[in-house]
Amino acid sequence: xxxxxxxxxxxxxxxxxxxxxxxxxxxxxxxxxxxxxxxxxxxxxxxxxxxxxxxxxx
Amino acid sequence: xxxxxxxxxxxxxxxxxxxxxxxxxxxxxxxxxxxxxxxxxxxxxxxxxxxxxxxxxxxxxxxxxxxxxxxxxxxxxxxxxxxxxxxxxxxxxxxxxxxxxxxxxxxxxxxxxxxxxxxxxxxxxxxxxxxxxxxxxxxxxxxxxxxxxxxxxxxxxxxxxxxxxxxxxxxxxxxxxxxxxxxxxxxxxxxxxxxxxxxxxxxxxxxxxxxxxxxxxxxxxxxxxxxxxxxxxxxxxxxxxxxxxxxxxxxxxxxxxxxxxxxxxxxxxxxxxxxxxxxxxx
Numbered sequence: 001x002x003x004x005x006x007x008x009x010x011x012x013x014x015x016x017x018x019x020x021x022x023x024x025x026x027x028x029x030x031x032x033x034x035x036x037x038x039x040x041x042x043x044x045x046x047x048x049x050x051x052x053x054x055x056x057x058x
Numbered sequence: 059x060x061x062x063x064x065x066x067x068x069x070x071x072x073x074x075x076x077x078x079x080x081x082x083x084x085x086x087x088x089x090x091x092x093x094x095x096x097x098x099x100x101x102x103x104x105x106x107x108x109x110x111x112x113x114x115x116x117x118x119x120x121x122x123x124x125x126x127x128x129x130x131x132x133x134x135x136x137x138x139x140x141x142x143x144x145x146x147x148x149x150x151x152x153x154x155x156x157x158x159x160x161x162x163x164x165x166x167x168x169x170x171x172x173x174x175x176x177x178x179x180x181x182x183x184x185x186x187x188x189x190x191x192x193x194x195x196x197x198x199x200x201x202x203x204x205x206x207x208x209x210x211x212x213x214x215x216x217x218x219x220x221x222x223x224x225x226x227x228x229x230x231x232x233x234x235x236x237x238x239x240x241x242x243x244x245x246x247x248x249x250x251x252x253x254x255x256x257x258x259x260x261x262x263x264x265x266x267x268x269x270x271x272x273x274x275x276x277x278x279x280x281x282x283x284x285x286x287x288x289x290x291x292x293x294x295x296x297x298x299x300x301x302x303x304x305x306x307x308x309x310x311x312x313x314x315x316x317x318x319x320x321x322x323x324x325x326x327x328x329x330x331x332x333x334x335x336x337x338x339x340x
């Protein structure tokens with residue numbers, strides 16, 4: 001499983017198997033919602049997830 | 059092999075289930091983050107057979123849908139269904155026009171008309187909703203004229219243009235729950251109860267999902283509502299009233315991740331199967 005660090009609290013974040021780019025995950029330490037911005041070259045990158053916008057939904 | 063273009067922005071648990079369901083079938087999924095695309099008809103090259111629109115952003119999803127349709131790629135759901143279902147007022151109009159039982163409603167643009175409309179649909183309490191919106195956001199149960207004036211003034215001063223169109227709906231007293239039926243190609247494949255002590259029962263707001271038997275009445279009203287808006291992959295929010303079932307709202311990019319377990323039905327599998335069927339009928 002791929003590992004990286006939380007951009008908010010720097011804790012180690014382990015990405016579950018089958019994680020996809022653009023997937024939303026949570027940091028287990030600070031509970032910040034994070035988005036997987038890249039999985040290229042087995043070097044995952046994370047950013048804080050975008051806030052819910054007015055037109056979001058189903 | 060059929061390739062489905064899965065149009066998305068953020069990947070939710072629902073999209074993960076769809077990807078997993080595709081892996082179990084003879085079908086390829088191409089993930090397309092619409093935020094990364096350049097929708098230029100003169101340069102765009104399409105390498106999939108059918109598109110499944112699953113964007114969490116309604117606006118981006120609709121624009122992507124129109125774009126792929128312009129390239130003669132079928133999109134599920136199509137732009138006509140999307141345009142109806144994204145707007146609660148338009149949905150209600152289509153339901154009422156097709157004689158599908160639905161709570162009384164009206165649209166107004168100022169406070170004086172709002173007072174008259176509320177009288178027409180049965181008085182207080184009433185519900186005011188933004189025509190565009192989801193997950194129970196900014197719904198207001200309005201109990202009296204004072205609350206009405208306050209809410210409308212706030213919307214008028216603070217709101218975007220969409221918030222200045224006041225969709226007013228008769229308040230329906232629910233038995234602590236409502237029903238969500240999942241309807242694909244007019245067939246109700248399963249349904250859940252959404253239990254909540256709060257009058258807003260969305261699972262996104264804490265409503266608890268349990269299996270709801272698919273009765274003849276539920277199948278019939280769901281089919282009729284599906285036909286009224288153009289079919290495809292839909293979910294219906296259904297109220298149980300003394301007069302029978304009523305369709306409240308219809309979702310065109312339905313979330314279902316909390317519903318597969320209680321119903322025991324692979325909604326994601328049914329979605330993929332419908333995409334395959336659509337692609338084979340081209």
